[in-house]
Amino acid sequence: TTTYTLTVTDNNGCVGNITSVTVKVHPPVSIASITTSTDTVCQTDEAKIFVDVVGGNGGPYVLNLNDGTTVGSPFTIRPSFTQTYVINATDMCGSPAATDSIRITVIPYPENNFISDIREVCAPGLVSFTELSDDTENLYTWNFGDGGFANIKNPKHQFNNEGVYTVSLTVTTPFGCKTSKTVPDMIIAHPKPIASFIVEPEVVTMMASEVKFTNYSQYASQYFWHFGDGDSSIFVHPRHHYKTIGEYEAMLIAVTNHNCRDTTWRTILVENIVxxxxxxxxxxxxxxxxxxxxxxxxxxxxxxxxxxxxxxxxxxxxxxxxxxxxxxxxxxxxxxxxxxxxxxxxxxxxxxxxxxxxxxxxxxxxxxxxxxxxxxxxxxx
Known part of the structure; x- marks a missing residue:
């Protein structure tokens, strides 16, 4: 601040009134600090930038970004990539602008793309899931829709009951950026049949070697019989003659329309009664x-x-x-x-x-x- 004094003297040496004026000079506008709620954010997440301006006429101040956008303090950003924000501050007196900057680092969201080795399974059946990204440090949270969960990148899961299951996966980076994906009706678990049969009689002789097979299987549409002596049948209730003595394991494979299978066996004894x-x-x-x-x-x-x-x-x-x-x-x-x-x-x-x-x-x-x-x-x- 400076005081200026004015003295006026005429040609006769007469001195007039002395006048003085004080001129107050404000300090230049400057940015005291730029701070942020966080200098690292997930892509398009929100961050606030605080700008503290001093000097000039004490305000109000005008804040402009490099692209000409006028902002206040604080102002909110949602960056999609890492960038530096340059801020220009001026006052209403036309003081020279002050400039400062702050860098905001953006962490991209993780990839989340997964597949299964099969879509339809016979319950209980095992399904392998694969997350297709190259990331190795992320955290994985699987929900298989049947009450089952997993926390590894490429899990295997057994679906024990028939039904249609929606599978979801959440991938989280070490910083905490998350991507979630849900595939509705991704896995269909079909019921398995129940293979069951009886044989009459279970012990036969060479003179009376016919065995009657009665099928009590459930939920099946096809039947494959193997009598243990090299012969087979696809009838529902077959009969079979054994030609040599011995012990035979008769096997029934029951198959549904979705190719789900169940297998059971019975022992048949062919005796040699002389x-x-x-x-x-x-x-x-x-x-x-x-x-x-x-x-x-x-x-x-x-x-x-x-x-x-x-x-x-x-x-x-x-x-x-x-x-x-x-x-x-x-x-x-x-x-x-x-x-x-x-x-x-x-x-x-x-x-x-x-x-x-x-x-x-x-x-x-x-x-x-x-x-x-x-x-x-x-x-x-």
Whole structure:
């Protein structure tokens, strides 16, 4: 501040009144400080900038950004990228402008794009999820829509119950910027069928080897049977004949329209019950009734069978190694004695006389066990 004094003197040396004036000079306008509520924000998030201006005529001050925008203090910004804000401050007296700046760092929101390896699953079924970004430091919060959650980038989740599930993911950067994404009806979990069946009977013999399979499966539309002996069927309620002795695991695969499957098994035992039947009389008279003597039975190996017939003097009148598993017990043909002395009247062999004859038989069962049996056969007319 300066005081100026004015003294006026005329040519005669007369001095007039002395006048003085004081001129007050304000300090220049200056920006004392620029502060912000935060110098780092998530993209398009809000920040406030505070500008403290001093000097000049003490205000009011006019604040302008570089683009000419007039702002107050504080003013709000929502930056989408990192940038420096330059602020020009002036007063109403036309003082030279003061300039200062502040830099605001912007953290971009994280990527959030995820997929699943399958969309439809059979419950309970496992689904793998993949978040496709290259980020490795972010935090991940999954919600699978069935009450299940996960906190890793690429989780696997098992959907235990049928239904349609909406999946959401929130990705958070270390700074706290979040991106959330929801995919409605992303996963469809179909119900699995229930495979179930019974077998009747569970134990069979070679002479009665048919097994009836009754299907009690639920929610299935297709059925695949495997009987354990190489044979199969696609009928709902099949029947099956087992051809050899042994223990078999019969398997049923029940399948729904959505290709969901369930499998179950039952054990079937095919036993070898060995029996031998020998008639006590036969009458080879050509009337078609009981004309031949034949041994028949169950569980006999047709590849090892020896039958001999002897008269009362020990002469062998008949011998065969033929055992026909399908022949009726009173039938003639290969493996039966027709009452002649060589077992084939078509060759001209003579009929043996009426009387009692002795037979001996050696044979094996299907387990390779050897048996020896003998008995009497009476030839009548």
């Amino acid at each position: 029996s031998m039947y020998a008639p006590e009389t036969f009458s080879p008279n050509g009337d078609g009734i009981n004309d031949c003597f034949r041994l028949c039975g169950n569980g006999i190996d047709p590849h090892y069978f020896k039958l001999s017939v002897y008269d009362r003097w020990g002469n062998r009148v008949y011998y065969t190694e033929n055992f026909d598993v399908n022949a009726e017990c009173d039938s003639c043909g290969e493996g039966s004695w027709d009452g002649t002395n060589n077992g084939d009247k078509s060759l001209g062999d003579r009929y043996m006389p009426v009387g009692l004859y002795k037979w001996y038989c050696e044979y094996k069962d299907l387990n390779n066990t050897t048996y020896k049996k003998s008995g009497n056969i009476r030839l009548i007319r």
